[in-house]
Amino acid sequence: MKKVHIIITSMVLMFSMQSNAQIVKAEIRATGLTCSMCSNAINKQLKSMSEVAYVATDLNTNTFTVTLKEGNSLTPKVFKEKVEKAGFFIGSLVLTAKAETIRQVGYIEVNKAPTNNAEVQIQILDKGYVTEKEFKKLSKSLKNVATYALNNEDDFHAKYIN
Template sequence: MKTIKSLIILSIILFAGKVSAQQISSAELQVTGLTCSMCSQATEKSLRTLDFIGNIEPDLNRNIFVLTFKQDKSVNIDQIKKKVQDAGFSVGNLDAVFNFNNTKVDDKGLAIAGTNVYQFLNTKDKTLNGPVKATVVDKDFISGSAFKKRAAQVRVDSYKSGIGTVNGKKTRIYHLSI
């Protein structure tokens, strides 16, 4: 009987891990500096090395890549930025569909969803549930001038560095605008 209970508990934990693995389902990634189809191909090739990307659809007219993520994998936004930079380009904008499951945004705009911490710049004291389209507004995810302008307005210590203390630990905080 103890073995059966242990197996049931283990199954629930494993299933819950799989369900919560996919925090982001899709994204529109604007890449700056692309001048030709070879540039686009280099960026796409670099992005395809990420194991959490399921599909990439480039739109060369708008310099956008529509990314679809695998359901059983956790998405790392910083790795997307790094792969674009490795290809020799910059992220101009990243709009993503985040899947929240009764995620509480506190009165300061901070929310913890799974292993990720999000600082919402224009949403406070709210519960997010279901798909929410948001823009990542961290440094290197928007233009330098847009970041500088926003940094002068944002009153959150973690905005300039992307690092803050949450529950006594230094952690990566993603800054989002809905």
């Protein structure tokens, strides 16, 4: 009986952590856009996700600010896939997320986390989430982070920016 109680308690804790783990907002700067039709292609891909509440587009900077619905469990990989499906690439991906999201498996912190535990802003530094030029610079500066050179698509190297 005691074992069953422990298992049930563990499962409840696990599921409650997952429901709190989420990305609140994604700021995607896309590369390769030449016109408003390009922007529309990305916009359409981002809005096709059921987790998306709103997409704001800044054509001057080619930035898409994606506000997400409460309780989502998206990863940066989804945004990369959507932008690439539209025929473009991510030049920068900045996420606003609940702090516990970043502490989950898959996120590797490359700098010290801020002291507050509510929401944090991070930039994803992996190949495909920054420009090629930026990735080359980061490869040199992050050479001491063993996982960075591996380019595992399920690892997200996160730099806190607030």
